Amino acid sequence: MTEAEMEVTAVLGVFDYVVVAMLLLLSSSIGLYYRLTGGKQATLKEFMLADNSMPFVPVAFSLMASFMSAITLLGVVQEMYMFGTMFIMINLAYIICTPIVCYFYLPVFYNLQKISVYKYLELRFGYQTRLLASLSFTLQMTLYTGIVLYAPALALAAVTGLSQALSIALVGSVCTLYSALGGMKAVLITDVLQSVLMFAAVLIVVCTGLQTFSLSQVFSIANQSGRLQFFSLDPDPRTRHTLWTQVLGGSVTYLSLYAVNQAQVQRLLACRTLKQAQCAVWLQWPILMTLSLSTALAGLIIYAQYSQCDPLLTGVISKSDQVNYLYGALCIGLAFVTASLGAGVLQASLTVFGAVGGPLLGLFTLGMTTRSVGQRGAVMGLVVGLGLSLWIGFGQPKPSPSYKPRSIEGCADISTGRNVSFLLTVPPLADTSADGRWSADTSADGRWSADTRHASIADKTARMTKDNVTDVRKPSSIGLTPNTTGEAGDPSGASSPSGGASSPLHELYAVSYAWIGTIGFMSTYVTAVLLTLVTRCMSGAADADVDELLLTPCCRRKPPDADKLSCLADVRQRGLLHNDSTNAFEEIMDNSKL
Numbered sequence: 001m002t003e004a005e006m007e008v009t010a011v012l013g014v015f016d017y018v019v020v021a022m023l024l025l026l027s028s029s030i031g032l033y034y035r036l037t038g039g040k041q042a043t044l045k046e047f048m049l050a051d052n053s054m055p056f057v058p059v060a061f062s063l064m065a066s067f068m069s070a071i072t073l074l075g076v077v078q079e080m081y082m083f084g085t086m087f088i089m090i091n092l093a094y095i096i097c098t099p100i101v102c103y104f105y106l107p108v109f110y111n112l113q114k115i116s117v118y119k120y121l122e123l124r125f126g127y128q129t130r131l132l133a134s135l136s137f138t139l140q141m142t143l144y145t146g147i148v149l150y151a152p153a154l155a156l157a158a159v160t161g162l163s164q165a166l167s168i169a170l171v172g173s174v175c176t177l178y179s180a181l182g183g184m185k186a187v188l189i190t191d192v193l194q195s196v197l198m199f200a201a202v203l204i205v206v207c208t209g210l211q212t213f214s215l216s217q218v219f220s221i222a223n224q225s226g227r228l229q230f231f232s233l234d235p236d237p238r239t240r241h242t243l244w245t246q247v248l249g250g251s252v253t254y255l256s257l258y259a260v261n262q263a264q265v266q267r268l269l270a271c272r273t274l275k276q277a278q279c280a281v282w283l284q285w286p287i288l289m290t291l292s293l294s295t296a297l298a299g300l301i302i303y304a305q306y307s308q309c310d311p312l313l314t315g316v317i318s319k320s321d322q323v324n325y326l327y328g329a330l331c332i333g334l335a336f337v338t339a340s341l342g343a344g345v346l347q348a349s350l351t352v353f354g355a356v357g358g359p360l361l362g363l364f365t366l367g368m369t370t371r372s373v374g375q376r377g378a379v380m381g382l383v384v385g386l387g388l389s390l391w392i393g394f395g396q397p398k399p400s401p402s403y404k405p406r407s408i409e410g411c412a413d414i415s416t417g418r419n420v421s422f423l424l425t426v427p428p429l430a431d432t433s434a435d436g437r438w439s440a441d442t443s444a445d446g447r448w449s450a451d452t453r454h455a456s457i458a459d460k461t462a463r464m465t466k467d468n469v470t471d472v473r474k475p476s477s478i479g480l481t482p483n484t485t486g487e488a489g490d491p492s493g494a495s496s497p498s499g500g501a502s503s504p505l506h507e508l509y510a511v512s513y514a515w516i517g518t519i520g521f522m523s524t525y526v527t528a529v530l531l532t533l534v535t536r537c538m539s540g541a542a543d544a545d546v547d548e549l550l551l552t553p554c555c556r557r558k559p560p561d562a563d564k565l566s567c568l569a570d571v572r573q574r575g576l577l578h579n580d581s582t583n584a585f586e587e588i589m590d591n592s593k594l
Contacts, residue, residue: 024174026193031178031186038185047183048115050270054188059276060283062191062267064291065198067257067353072288072295073198075346080299081306082403084227086241087346088296091289093250097258098285102278104552105259108368110274111549117265117364124367124550126375132382133363137262140356147345147352184270195287202294209301218297221304225405238510240401245514252517253350256357260364308410351513355393358520359385365521366528368552373532374544381528389520395509 039046079087109117118137122130149168178186209218222228232242239245258264258281271277363382366373373381511519535541548556 023197024170027174027190028177028181030190030193031181034182034185034189041181041183044115046185048266050184050188052270052272054185054270054272056271056276056280056283058188058192059267059271059280060287061195062188063258063264063280063284064288065191065195066263066267067261072291072346073202075349076292076295077299077302079346080222080227080296081303083241083401084229084404085222085296085300086229086232087246088292089230089241089243089246090250090253091292092247093254094285094289096247097251097254098281100255101259102281104554105255105364105368106265106268106277106281107274107553108550109265110269110277113269115266115269117260117262120550121363121367121378124546125373125378129363129375129378129382132379133360136356136360136382136386140352140360141263143352143356144349147349150345184266188267188270199291199294202291202298205298206294206301209298209305213301213304218300218304221307222300225303225307225407227300227303227404237512237515238399238507240512241514242512245512249354249512249514249516249518252358252361252521253353253514256353256361256517256521260361261357308407310406310408313406313408314411347513351393351516354513354515354517355389355520356386358389358517359524361517362521362524362528366525367550369555370529370532371544371546371551372536373528376535377528377532380531381524381526384527385520385524388523389516392508392511392519393513393516395505397506397509399506399510 035041039051041047043051045051076087109120112120112123114120116134118130118134121133149172150164178190182189213221219228230243232239233244234242235244268277268280271280359382362385363378366378366381548558
């Protein structure tokens, strides 16, 4: 493939703009429809919980779409292209944790019927705990929303030439409009629509790619570059992805998203019964896995397409995130839909979820599994957990990950028109580092120098090789060295500091992002329990009287009070959450000493 063949003009046709406008208009129309029909969103219960009237199927699609679908489409393709298949082992965590969500956490929230999950923390620990946790969640969603709005903006800019600012404003305005007009009903139905569109986009990419390559060819090409890897058992916590990070770290991430997250629990409360809410969780699991695996396949197909002439190394695109946009523009006319399939936001979003979601999961788990921990221990545990996970997750300097090999051997030489055959990987040197895994710097920004598009590729690769040999023992300006082309000898894609002595802080910051949530979860839980044990030993106080409804079913010493459950059922049946009747609901719960 020549560079001329790879050039793509980022312009949509009239038909494409019509499709984009129709999608945005349809999303807005769903919100308007639910504003003008039914109860017209006149009550708090209808607006926030869809009147507890939604069947489990749309709730299942919405659970998947609310977080994982966008991140999966925007990140997994790039993950497969740059790092390989190790990430998809996180699907094992989904299998393990789905029943935990259904039978450990969900019954507590569903029986309470509180619109806010943080009301649980007030009932279990106190108002200060609820306030701190709510602020933490606000921080998490603010960071996450920024990532989510940025990704479609990057997609639109890549294929239309629109500014990112305009794209962000457009997407954000439409989402705000249908949510504000139609409430939870509009959110659920719009999520279903978006899920169908995203599945269709993945299918288009896969089917288009399989017209050029067979499945066996796709996997063979991926395997030749070391991208097919599923069972790395490297115990080094700095290794970016291993079976341990994906199963253990992925479990914490999954639980923080599906078990205790306000947005997800609120969707589950929209179901008619606890059993239907559990069915929704069970159904979203195969939906999520299907999307995850099919998107991974799309990423491998795109790598097969560009395995001999990487568009990032040749300067055709400026970011690896855009490789999917380029492929979509080449293959299909519906560029907007296909272009939304890839952006490098996967690690960023999962870092946010881990750094804040991990400690919050620890706090909720603490409340549901212990009787002795009170507000003091809970607050201190959350503060320590948040501080530690945010410090490790966002502390600088960070090591650059090791990308898998990419090639330009199929590109035509720009200046001479000759084909060159040179795989952009540098043979490992014996003394690059203590473990032979750290790599050399290629340039200040990890890409070719500014004259990439004008000098011969052969000359450039020779110069790059020389630079690598010269600088292999020199740390970069922040003491870290990116590896743009990947190392054949490092199949794990480990993140490590550059050669030479590294400080303990560098080693700490080099811990894989996939462990951040687990660190936050464990530090929150252990700190709270230890502090409580110390204070109880010093004061001799007994365990507090914790209502059984606030504990997970397996930790209850006796069944919950039947009268309280009867009150809850009565409140649900009569819809006492309507407007000022919320006070009546709170009064019933207070009278039940809950």
